[in-house]
Amino acid sequence: MWRRTYLLLLLVRIYFAVSPSYIHPDENFQGPEVIAGEVFEYPHLRTWEFTTTRPVRSLFPLWPVYGLPMLVLQWVGTETGSGAVAPHVIYYTLRLMMFILSFVLEDWAIHELVPSPRQRTSAVVLVASSYVTWTYQTHTFSNAVETLVVLWSIVMIQRILDNRHRSSLLSSAVLGSLLAFGVFNRITFPAFLLPPLIYLMPHFLQKPFCLFATAFSFLLTSFLTITIDTFFYNPPGSSLAQLLRTNAIVTPLNSIRYNASAANLSLHGLHPPYQHLVASLPLLLGPALLLLHHIRKPTLSILSAFSATILLSLIPHQEPRFLLPVVPLLLSSVRLPSSAASKRYWFGTWIVFNAVLGVLMGVYHQGGVVPAQLWLGQQQQQERGTGVMEVFWWRTYSPPMWLLGGQEVVTVDLMGMNASGMMDRLTLAMGECGERELRSIGLVAPTSSIELDSWRQQTRKDLLFERQWMTRRHVNLDDLDMEQDGVRGTLTRVMGRRGLAIWKISRLCADSE
Numbered sequence: 001m002w003r004r005t006y007l008l009l010l011l012v013r014i015y016f017a018v019s020p021s022y023i024h025p026d027e028n029f030q031g032p033e034v035i036a037g038e039v040f041e042y043p044h045l046r047t048w049e050f051t052t053t054r055p056v057r058s059l060f061p062l063w064p065v066y067g068l069p070m071l072v073l074q075w076v077g078t079e080t081g082s083g084a085v086a087p088h089v090i091y092y093t094l095r096l097m098m099f100i101l102s103f104v105l106e107d108w109a110i111h112e113l114v115p116s117p118r119q120r121t122s123a124v125v126l127v128a129s130s131y132v133t134w135t136y137q138t139h140t141f142s143n144a145v146e147t148l149v150v151l152w153s154i155v156m157i158q159r160i161l162d163n164r165h166r167s168s169l170l171s172s173a174v175l176g177s178l179l180a181f182g183v184f185n186r187i188t189f190p191a192f193l194l195p196p197l198i199y200l201m202p203h204f205l206q207k208p209f210c211l212f213a214t215a216f217s218f219l220l221t222s223f224l225t226i227t228i229d230t231f232f233y234n235p236p237g238s239s240l241a242q243l244l245r246t247n248a249i250v251t252p253l254n255s256i257r258y259n260a261s262a263a264n265l266s267l268h269g270l271h272p273p274y275q276h277l278v279a280s281l282p283l284l285l286g287p288a289l290l291l292l293h294h295i296r297k298p299t300l301s302i303l304s305a306f307s308a309t310i311l312l313s314l315i316p317h318q319e320p321r322f323l324l325p326v327v328p329l330l331l332s333s334v335r336l337p338s339s340a341a342s343k344r345y346w347f348g349t350w351i352v353f354n355a356v357l358g359v360l361m362g363v364y365h366q367g368g369v370v371p372a373q374l375w376l377g378q379q380q381q382q383e384r385g386t387g388v389m390e391v392f393w394w395r396t397y398s399p400p401m402w403l404l405g406g407q408e409v410v411t412v413d414l415m416g417m418n419a420s421g422m423m424d425r426l427t428l429a430m431g432e433c434g435e436r437e438l439r440s441i442g443l444v445a446p447t448s449s450i451e452l453d454s455w456r457q458q459t460r461k462d463l464l465f466e467r468q469w470m471t472r473r474h475v476n477l478d479d480l481d482m483e484q485d486g487v488r489g490t491l492t493r494v495m496g497r498r499g500l501a502i503w504k505i506s507r508l509c510a511d512s513e
Helices: 002-017 032-039 063-079 087-113 119-127 144-160 169-185 189-206 208-233 240-246 249-260 262-266 275-294 300-313 327-331 340-364 368-383 419-430 451-458 484-495
Strands: 388-393 409-414 441-445 461-473 500-507
Touching: 002 087, 002 119, 002 340, 032 063, 032 087, 032 262, 063 087, 087 119, 087 144, 087 327, 087 368, 119 327, 144 169, 144 189, 144 208, 144 300, 169 189, 169 208, 169 249, 189 208, 189 300, 208 240, 240 419, 275 300, 275 327, 275 340, 300 327, 368 461, 388 419, 388 461, 409 419, 419 451, 419 500
Parallel strands: 388 409, 388 441
Antiparallel strands: 441 500, 461 500
């Protein structure tokens, strides 16, 4: 029975992996956006993490996760003579690759960390049935990569501890590389490994060669990473040896300096220290929180999850995805209710919770942004362009530039600008009747924005709105306005009028002009 359930959950995971929802801009701009620009030389946007004088994002973890699949696709395109690889092929390849990493490495790690076959079955099914596994883990988040590195670091530590009478040099060397990879991937990584590493110290004192292997592997991987980052971030001209001596780029240190400033963190939002406890964990785990009192003995997974939750709660800026590794760590450590009635009730709430959030976050959340950007690039490439060379995006997440595939479309991100400001910007961009630069522009906006309706009505004699493309699979949760519209009115507008549309807007001018 559990095998059939697990197979069904794999199919669910694949479905969400290829559904182009957009959970957070970081899933594109902290990875695929930069690497696609390097491999395919697409015009792309480098965010502040890569352009500041002290970069806080390392390139090294991005290459094996995103760069290698892109290089393989590029090689296949060259060898088969099919030419340039289409952006949508790259996009869905990365999604499927994230699914494979989650399916193989995450589920395998759960098998390693849970010794009892009966408990292991329950743990694997619980993790596989979580919407976090369906959505966050199949998106190109550095947090998703962090989850895999945390799990396998704990697996290596457990292997070393279970083989006390052997030196475990190979596991120690692998652990060192994983620790370095994790630190350079995300600075939050050490918060998850502090207790497991403390448990490992007595073994290292008894087996100093294991400590040496771990330290040597960590330093070697760190040196390789620093070398790659130093070469990438410094302008050409100086020798690499000279750059390493005078201007070495150590992104974890830069990240610590940046996050140590409250002024910097305030730019991203400040939260109370209990944010993770009252908001993040309930959002990620839902009914599974009720099972925490059924926790088995305090394992390395439990200690890792609790340590990270406490330590990351001390940082003023908190987001649920910062605790992604906590989900498999806790779900693989809890026990299901013992009574049949309690178990049925719990499973019912668990299924509803994950189904609702899975569909919301995995299908509808900003789900039109990626398809819209792909459509805009395809129209230009196929030479049946819309006649629009400048496109304004309003009330959406920032569109990934690399998805245009190098097509010449000027993208203007208006973000959450108020409606009047948006109208002024578009009116100015179109020009006035009689001007030589009069042109049509594009507008990508949620259909839930009722201000567009009134604007179209007011300017129907002056402006022509042509809807070029639309999808209903788009919900903009940043457009919630409970104070003005009320709960029912807001839900009716945001959910009932869900969708994203691309408009071609032209100015209507009299022939005499």
